[in-house]
Amino acid sequence: MNGNGKDDHIETGFLLRQDRLPHIWCPGCGLGTVLQSFLRALVKSELPLEKVAIVSGIGCTGRVAGYVKLDSFHTTHGRAIPFATGLKLANPEMKVVVFSGDGDLTSIGGNHLIHAARRNMDLTVICVNNFIYGMTGGQVAPTTPVNARTSTSPLGNFEPAFNLPNLVTAAGATYVARWTAIHVRRLENTMTEALHKKGFSFVEVITPCPTHYGRKNRQGSGLTQLKYYRDNSVIKHGAQLGEVGIGMTDPITVGKFVDIERPTFSDLQSRIRSPKTAAEVQSTKK
Numbered sequence: 457m458n459g460n461g462k463d464d465h466i467e468t469g470f471l472l473r474q475d476r477l478p479h480i481w482c483p484g485c486g487l488g489t490v491l492q493s494f495l496r497a498l499v500k501s502e503l504p505l506e507k508v509a510i511v512s513g514i515g516c517t518g519r520v521a522g523y524v525k526l527d528s529f530h531t532t533h534g535r536a537i538p539f540a541t542g543l544k545l546a547n548p549e550m551k552v553v554v555f556s557g558d559g560d561l562t563s564i565g566g567n568h569l570i571h572a573a574r575r576n577m578d579l580t581v582i583c584v585n586n587f588i589y590g591m592t593g594g595q596v597a598p599t600t601p602v603n604a605r606t607s608t609s610p611l612g613n614f615e616p617a618f619n620l621p622n623l624v625t626a627a628g629a630t631y632v633a634r635w636t637a638i639h640v641r642r643l644e645n646t647m648t649e650a651l652h653k654k655g656f657s658f659v660e661v662i663t664p665c666p667t668h669y670g671r672k673n674r675q676g677s678g679l680t681q682l683k684y685y686r687d688n689s690v691i692k693h694g695a696q697l698g699e700v701g702i703g704m705t706d707p708i709t710v711g712k713f714v715d716i717e718r719p720t721f722s723d724l725q726s727r728i729r730s731p732k733t734a735a736e737v738q739s740t741k742k
């Protein structure tokens with residue numbers, strides 16, 4: 457039941473590859489919650505499932521591709537976006553979703569991320585940000601807040617962290633939002649909206665990794681981390697993006713930050729291919 461006393465049950469079990477369960481995620485990890493919000497969003501979006509593909513890179517989040525009963529691809533480290541770009545260009549009818557972690561998307565795959573945003577590739581990118589490389593042992597990532605302890609920054613991280621909404625917006629993304637794993641309904645609604653957005657949509661989800669980030673930074677269990685997000689998140693739609701960076705103990709700004717329209721890569725490509733534009737291009741050469 458939701459707060460209005462209405463039944464908000466959405467069946468999502470048929471979207472999971474039951475033969476692959478149980479999953480590998482640790483107790484208290486936020487990934488299951490994020491995946492469930494995504495599956496609910498997908499059902500609510502009413503997109504034809506045979507035209508939805510999921511692409512993941514490597515890492516704990518990368519496992520998502522193996523658990524969903526859709527056309528899904530578990531690609532190499534950092535290469536989820538170029539793989540998804542190829543898929544979309546080869547089959548423009550597809551709704552292609554990249555579902556991957558902060559290390560995969562913004563470190564190894566950082567160059568692909570900014571260029572896909574610049575081109576306004578018609579992709580939905582869900583970036584699960586737990587501030588760390590989870591699967592490989594909790595190393596420092598480009599998203600690790602200053603002073604946070606990781607297995608490779610035992611005295612505290614001194615490198616400035618990426619402010620991801622600011623980064624992708626500056627690069628050209630047309631839809632940018634951030635929620636945490638405690639904001640399940642808002643996250644679900646945002647993901648539904650992002651799935652319908654034409655162009656490069658980017659949803660960052662702040663998610664607990666109690667095994668590495670939580671333990672090293674004395675943030676307790678996954679549940680304690682979620683309570684921290686609940687008590688320290690500030691909803692600010694359209695926030696000044698220069699101000700939404702995440703520190704160790706600062707409030708976490710969440711909300712929908714960007715929702716604009718501009719031609720996608722495919723729009724521009726089809727213009728150059730149209731006879732009229734081709735003629736115009738030729739005439740400019742004379």
Ligand code: SF4
Pocket residue numbers: 480481482484485486487516586590591664665666667668
């Ligand atoms: S290492 Fe962290 S991100 Fe990976 S499954 Fe465990 S809790 Fe989740």
